[in-house]
Every structure is written in structure tokens, then in C-alpha cells.
Amino acid sequence: MSTAPHSNSWQQLLDMAGPPDPSMALASAGSGGGDLLHTAKPWNDAAGAAHTLRTDTATAKSALTMAHAGLGAGTAGLQSATTLTTVLTSWEDRLTAVHDECGSLEPKLREVARTMGSTDHGVKSSITGYAAPAPADAKDR
Template sequence: MTTQGDLPAHWQQLFGGPPAMRLASATAAGGGGGGGEADLAHSGGPWTKASVAAGELRVTTAEGLGKMSAAHEGIAAGTAGLGATAALAAVRESWERRVSAVRDECGSVQGALLNVAREIGEVDVNNKVAFSQLVIKQDADR
């Protein structure tokens, strides 16, 4: 593994100072989280919200497919013999496949995200219980 000091001078000029890592939600060094809290909170929030968004997108795409189907009813009969009718049907079939794939993927992702939210929530609850027991034990030892 190469460290910053092992790089040739011209590479060090390109890369600048040593690399730093921090949580996206954290403020500058020593500060708390972006919301003003010092805790890293992940349960009850982003995973659940992402699951809800995926579910809403699944429903919206399903509704869109229904509207698209209704909008095309009777077009083939009313425009029989026109070249544009076949082209329109091909485009519609292509979009139906794509939107259906998005709908199906959102349904799949929705469940996976919800499972992660549940698992993280269970871990958080277990950690909270373990820490509270530790505090009680420390208070008893004093």
C-alpha cells in the first residue's frame, strides 16, 4: 500500500494534502452530525423513506401503464392501414416493457429496503438495551 509520502513530488502536488474521510452527515472535524446531533442515527429514517418512495414509484408506474393502455384503445381500428399505426404500436410495446421493468424493480427494491430498515431497527433496539444495562451496572458499581 502506498502512502502520500511515498508518491513522487509531482503526484503529491496533484493530490494535495493527505486524504481525509468523514461521514457525509458530519460537519467539519470535531462537529456533530448535519442535524446538530452528535449521534449517528440511521433507523426510522432513510431506509424506511426509501422503501416508501420505491413503493410509491411502483404504484405510479402501474397507474401510468393503465393510462397508456386506455389512451391507445381503439387506435388500431380507427387508423387501420396507416404506417404510423404499426410504428406507434412498436413504440408503445417498447415503453410498456421498460415501464413494467421499472415497476417490477421498484416492488423488489421496496421489500429489500424495508427489510434493512427492520433489521437496523432491531440492532438499534438491542444496542440501546445493552447500553442501558451497562449504565445501570456502572451506576451500581459506584
């Protein structure tokens, strides 16, 4: 019965390759090696920030629009009123663009968190047998 964790042909190749080069480790794995783990928190935090920004831009646009209500009354012909209306329209367009972009981003960021989590689980499940192979029986099978 073999005590080597690999078949003889694999063990020979590993012996020829020599010890692993520490400089070839993943930076995220740290100096002691270990597992590369995914966490949904940064993705969900980013989605939460997008949601908050979307809400805040809608509130700001509404407040800005209300603050300029009635601007045209009694200011017809004044250049400053025309300029102020142009600036208002520009800001409304910008806030609408940010609002729409954040509305588009939030579900995408949440989907990344879900997808990566299920991918991590699937990969772990698929390699479990390789990481800890079943012990050989008495006939070395």
C-alpha cells in the same frame, strides 16, 4: 478502592496513547462527539417513494394502453400505426420493469429500517454494562 474508570493496565495503555485525535472522529458524530444514531425515516421514506412510483407506473401504463385501444381499426397498412404500436410496446415494457423493480425494492427498504433499528437496540443493550460499569464494592471487586 480505585477511582479510575479503567483497570490499571488499560489506564497505562491509554496514557501511553495520549489524548484522542479529533480528526479521527466519525464525520456523522459532529465536532462535539456524541452518539451515532440510526433513524428508520429515510428508509421508510424511500420505501414509500417506491410504493408511490409502483402505483403511478401501473396507472400510467393502464392509461397509455387505453389511449391506444382501437388503434389498429382502420389504420391497417399505415407505417405510422406500426411505429406507434412499437413505441407503445416499448413504453409498456419500461413501465412494467419500473413497476416490478419498485415492487421488489419497497419491502427490502422497509426491512432495512427494521433490521437497523433492532441492531441498534441490540448493540446498545450489549454495551450498556461497559459504558456505565457497576461501581466496585468496598473490596474493589
